[in-house]
Amino acid sequence: MKSATSTFAAEHNVATVCPLDCPDSCSLEVTVQDGRVTAIDGSHVNPITDGYICAKVRRFPERLYGADRLLYPAVRTGGKGFASFKRVTWEEALGTIAERMLAARAQWGGESILPYSYGGSNGLLTQDTSDATLFRRLGASRLARTVCAAPTGAANLGLYGKMASVAYQDVPDAKAIVLWGANPSASGIHLVPYIREAQRRGAVLVVIDPRTTPLARHADIHLAVRPGTDLPVALAIHRYLFEEGHADTAFLDAHTRGAERLRERAHPWTFERAAAEAGIDADRLRAASEAYASASPALIRCGWGQERNRNGGSASMAILALPAVAGKFGVRGGGYMMSNSATWGLTRPWIGADEPATRVINMNRLGQALADETNPPVKVLFVYNNNAAVTSPHQQKILKGLERENLFTVVFEQVMTDTARYADVVLPATTFLEGYDIARGYGAISLQLGKPVVEAQGEARSNADVFGELMERLGLRSEGDPSGELEEMLDVLSKLPESIGSDLRDRGSAAPPFAGRPVQFQDVWPLTPDRKANLFPEHLDAETPAGLYSYQPDPATAEYPLALISPASERTVSSTLAELPRPDVHLLMNPGDAAARGLVEGAAVRIFNALGEIRSTVTLGAWIRPGTISLPKGLWRRHTANGYTTNALVSDALTDLGGGACFNDARVQVERA
Numbered sequence: 001m002k003s004a005t006s007t008f009a010a011e012h013n014v015a016t017v018c019p020l021d022c023p024d025s026c027s028l029e030v031t032v033q034d035g036r037v038t039a040i041d042g043s044h045v046n047p048i049t050d051g052y053i054c055a056k057v058r059r060f061p062e063r064l065y066g067a068d069r070l071l072y073p074a075v076r077t078g079g080k081g082f083a084s085f086k087r088v089t090w091e092e093a094l095g096t097i098a099e100r101m102l103a104a105r106a107q108w109g110g111e112s113i114l115p116y117s118y119g120g121s122n123g124l125l126t127q128d129t130s131d132a133t134l135f136r137r138l139g140a141s142r143l144a145r146t147v148c149a150a151p152t153g154a155a156n157l158g159l160y161g162k163m164a165s166v167a168y169q170d171v172p173d174a175k176a177i178v179l180w181g182a183n184p185s186a187s188g189i190h191l192v193p194y195i196r197e198a199q200r201r202g203a204v205l206v207v208i209d210p211r212t213t214p215l216a217r218h219a220d221i222h223l224a225v226r227p228g229t230d231l232p233v234a235l236a237i238h239r240y241l242f243e244e245g246h247a248d249t250a251f252l253d254a255h256t257r258g259a260e261r262l263r264e265r266a267h268p269w270t271f272e273r274a275a276a277e278a279g280i281d282a283d284r285l286r287a288a289s290e291a292y293a294s295a296s297p298a299l300i301r302c303g304w305g306q307e308r309n310r311n312g313g314s315a316s317m318a319i320l321a322l323p324a325v326a327g328k329f330g331v332r333g334g335g336y337m338m339s340n341s342a343t344w345g346l347t348r349p350w351i352g353a354d355e356p357a358t359r360v361i362n363m364n365r366l367g368q369a370l371a372d373e374t375n376p377p378v379k380v381l382f383v384y385n386n387n388a389a390v391t392s393p394h395q396q397k398i399l400k401g402l403e404r405e406n407l408f409t410v411v412f413e414q415v416m417t418d419t420a421r422y423a424d425v426v427l428p429a430t431t432f433l434e435g436y437d438i439a440r441g442y443g444a445i446s447l448q449l450g451k452p453v454v455e456a457q458g459e460a461r462s463n464a465d466v467f468g469e470l471m472e473r474l475g476l477r478s479e480g481d482p483s484g485e486l487e488e489m490l491d492v493l494s495k496l497p498e499s500i501g502s503d504l505r506d507r508g509s510a511a512p513p514f515a516g517r518p519v520q521f522q523d524v525w526p527l528t529p530d531r532k533a534n535l536f537p538e539h540l541d542a543e544t545p546a547g548l549y550s551y552q553p554d555p556a557t558a559e560y561p562l563a564l565i566s567p568a569s570e571r572t573v574s575s576t577l578a579e580l581p582r583p584d585v586h587l588l589m590n591p592g593d594a595a596a597r598g599l600v601e602g603a604a605v606r607i608f609n610a611l612g613e614i615r616s617t618v619t620l621g622a623w624i625r626p627g628t629i630s631l632p633k634g635l636w637r638r639h640t641a642n643g644y645t646t647n648a649l650v651s652d653a654l655t656d657l658g659g660g661a662c663f664n665d666a667r668v669q670v671e672r673a
């Protein structure tokens, strides 16, 4: 069944929304000619994205009609990893999958089935709808979706109960902005003009990032910290606030708990000690702290760069606690900006089954889960909205697991990804231009309905269609379950809070709460039991290996001294769109580090540690700090000379809070290849 059934006339424009894993949720105007997408541009429905979009999604037609697009169901005919498949019918493909699932459940129990997904199609319809109903009813293993935002999520929840945060439109009111671990020029581009407007009005901009990002070039103070040292830097600012008379004691007394415990943990971190650990200048750290403490409104934009290491949870907590200690709330443009996905207060009442008490597998330990032959082994892996072969830590372990002949792997995808090459059965999925979705911005506070723009290519089908049919074949369908994508969409709309559902149905977008511009501690309050910020949640202190706000030192050794990071780029949304042609990928290295190794621009290099190696070429730039090197996030295996990406050098160790991935803890050496 096609997702869109209308007949598409000659050239016309269709309004929809981008649901990809990006904070902005752009409203789109798509030009269609003779049933084919010819251009994608921004529309003005979302006032924040206001008519322009990123270069990534402008290229989406190349994915829609490209050579890598999956058009038909197929089964494997050659070795795993070699992408040799033969076309089959949907009937055969779904019949085989149902048979293998039933057999695995009968012999090994439901937990031998592992659904594996993340934000590849980030809308509310394409994840945690019929897929969740199916896997819950099956009694499958549950997946902890922790590859991104788990430590920041745990921190925000522990401190403020995920209170709504400052809106983009209020950024220009800020007189000081601290951009911490975020590079909106690459992801979430619509924040950039608001920050620049604040600067035009006189705001001080502090950027904390190991790289001289585009906004760092325009910053008043740039602190190029060593990866993983954000925690001592944030604690040094706390120490300054508490011990030099800049803490807002009236606010702390009235609206927080745990300030004294935080103060104790911050006390050892003088500017000098934190600066030495972070490899920055202590005077500049003091200047940044003074600029933040003395300004009002003052805003912290907390990103995700600081969470991707062993200290990521505590670092995110310490950063997010700063506005409470400094008393920056209660004024428009002041406070913090984090993920705003919880602002709408949506639960998912449309999932047709309660969550079973089955085992939970952390997605950052997929390799281990696939290798571990015990209790019970994973026998069926169902991957959708995800490209685990390149996006999850410890790549070799994952690839080895995917090669297991006694593992039955289904990959339900839009294009032939590196993960799909290992599938036993490949199912073609629709893109957001071929079906319905509901896109919720997690930076911009927006909720919009996405509609099919063109008919599905080939035999691609929606998640709702496929998971619904699998439920039927597995005997798991219940009366009242929606059938197919259209019914699923109507079901979800009917179960959203009434005004939101009707707004989406009637207008295509919903009116945001607090007019989309909540003021923290004025319009919105911590969603904690006593409406106070909890600066030292005891349960998180117990959960954290070294204790909350306790620094775990840099894992560098003399053998592997360089920190390898993999930040988001302007080419891909995670690994989505990485199949499109791009200029050659290079390892970015500081000229000083290159000279010390006898490397020149363009040299072929091997980047290695005890886990493995990557072959690439090097490009030199002073815009990365010495001791840190960088390859872009979201690379596919085709982008390096030996088919391994940064995750080949990343262990599956977890962050101190939230079970996140320690991508930036890879310590490596580089030499001429």
Ligand code: SF4
Binding pocket: 018, 019, 020, 022, 023, 024, 025, 026, 049, 053, 054, 055, 056, 057, 188, 189, 190, 573
């Ligand atoms: S990826 Fe982000 S910036 Fe690009 S079109 Fe989608 S929402 Fe907009």
